[in-house]
Amino acid sequence: MITHTPRRGLVLYLAGGVSRQLAVIIEASLLMMTMLTVLGSGYAEFGLSQAAVSLLPILFALPLGVLVDRVRRGTALAMIGWLGAGLLASLAAAIWLDAVTLPHVVLVAVGVGMLRVSGELAQDAYLPAAVERDRFVPVNAVLVIVGGLGSFGLAFQFGDSPGAIAVAVGFAALGFAASAWLFGLVRAPEELAPPRAGVWGEAVEGVRFTLAHPALRAIVVYLFGLTAMEGLIDDFATKPSLEVNGDFRIDPSWMAFAATSIGAVLAVLLRRRAGALRLAWVAVLVSQPFTLLVLAGMDWGLIPYVLGRAVPWAGAALAGVTLLSHRQAITPSRLLGRSGATLIIALVVAEVAGSFLEVLAEFLIGRQGPGDAGGWPVVVLATAGVLACAVPMSRVRQAELDTAPDGR
Template sequence: MICPSPPRRRPSSFLPGGLSQQLGMCVPAGTIAFSTLILLDTGFSEIGLLQMAALLTPLLLALPLGVLVDRVRRGPALVVTGLLSAGVLASLAVVSWLGVAGFPHFAVAIVALAIVWTMGEVTRNAHLPSVVGRDRLVPVNAALFCVASIGPFTVPLMLGDDADTVVPAVLAAMAVASAASALLFRRLDVPEEHRLDVPEERHFDVPEERHLDVPEEPPGPRAGWWREAAAGVRFTLTQPVLRAMTVYLVVSALLEPLADKMGRRPPGGEEGHDHLVAVLSLVIKTAPLAGALVAVLLHRRVGALRLAWSAVAVTQPFMLLCALTGMPGGPLWYLLGEFVPWAGWTVAVLALLSHRQVITPGRLLGRTGATLILFTGLAAIAGTFVGIQVIHLTYAVPFFGEDLLTEAGALVGLPVLVLCVFGTLAAAIPLLRVARLAGSAPPAATAPEVSPRED
């Protein structure tokens, strides 16, 4: 028997709060670190170390942060992360505007932002199923993703000639947005409720069919940080659907930097041509918006897992067109080769995120999200290293010489792009398999089963 949950008050403030939170995190910490080169006239070595710290620190702390998210109430945690983010951003905006910024202050603030933002993202994704109905997970996640995608549009401004004026203004706007998210999340009131029995399918069938309004689960018994973190990793790697998601996300994160190294912009030429390429670069940055729209329109009709697989299978082969950017019609190949795969990746990520929020027990959402952040982050670092080595190795071949990836050597990157495409498609095959198992799985049992409990 399931105890009826009391009415929720003001759940509509979650979406505005999440949108404000995304605005407060729209510029990555690494980009803010690079802006210090302009504001402080800092050397590239110091900036590189600062960017590395901003990247590695959240990865090293991802699992402890996931355990913490599963131990605490998510609503107050979102308020705290919003206030901390607003305070750090405001301090950076003030010292930048006054011209008294110092490297130690920037270093501590940027690392702190990277940690707080990781905590805020994991907490929001874990809290979302308790506030938003399962039928609205994809639209809400899509809206949040669209707001987060505006960050790339601000990067050229923060690194341009007017950076002394733009950077403080952007940081101040992000601080206001973070403070607003804390106020909006404070209005949430999602009750915790101790329940004895919760229906939980043991198959892969889509639980959206359960029209059950589940409140935030109370934290389970504590078993130590290491054991709880290991339980989250073990669940992620042993649950068939989550394991399939992990394989795809890790492989795509590993191959994306390599494909980016080989997919080049069309070579420069006449002034009108360069202007066209610049306009197309702005159009390409809108790919997440197109992908989010497709995910919202198709997720009900196709299903999350099939939608993710279809998006990968249909869009990723367009990546091969990036090898033709030095040929006639280069701007068109550049547009299709960048825009379509990015939009397809957005569709897949939104579908998988929403499905993970449905099938994962509430008090494991933080740890599964942190596990994916850790694995994909390490894969992206490895992919970047491999991409650099491939470039250096190709340059070392005398036959290619200095014409690599120019008009004369545009097709040199084609074998690598083929490898990336086939690797991504192969990594998505487990998604197709679990989608087929979901379609053939028997209906959920009418008698409720006891939900999995933590040790």
């Protein structure tokens, strides 16, 4: 097999990841634009289609994780890219020729959704083979920063006319094709897959390993808590005017992107000075209490609000990049796909739990809208919940110190 130098493999992998990430960002909002603008579908049809597009990839996350652990990840990423490019190219052509239909849109959306999840799992699982260990954090940081561009709704920048939507779909198709070509050039050596034990047995093995491993379990618990509490904090936080001097307005999208980028950069700068779990735990401990500056009913002004939102976002990004890299470093190669699928399912469950908690909190305190006085207990408890969910990371870190005095 022809292999590349580590540096060339790093460049090719990173370029492929960025191309795929940009394609996913553009594609993410195309279903809504196509159905509502091109087809003129009603919101009921759109809602049912969106439910199918959202749920099916999640329901198949574990089988997709099993598949990723069975095959060569480089080959899988190339195939995923070409399939995604083909599906989106067919949709772009149909829109351009005014021949698009609802079944075609839904089929493409479901297919690309499945490819998006499998591509994320394969890309994360391929990184340890394609990139040297000390490059995990910088690579993941770049991909997180690029992913943050999704908050700007890149697809909408093309416009909402049929021609503009066709162009946007075409650009997404080109992104997938570029990722397929770039990943196909990496050619990193990979571990052979173990003997197969059936999809169900292999899926259970992956879930059991993830939840039984102390560090991986701590990562799942923290990310679960952060995801579940995020909606509560956002809904019950004071939202002051973001205008400065009446003529300049702070764009929340820019604020989120800047905070995420800062957190990712800090992860790169600080990774050598602390162990992964210690860095993540300290980031949570330092950043999340700033959320208390956005307490409901206490509009303290623009600066406290920006600090109360941006600092926790930056801390979450720092912890997220660090923990993702740590998971890739400590998980056996042929369990990475199933471990990632387990995490995806846990985060979906966390979103459902968070929605339930929001309804319960509104029922108990009877608030009428964001920022109403009386919502402060929810913000305090949600922030405390995030900190509590990070405690297992501290305990695992202490256990690591007991066995490895250098902390590495």
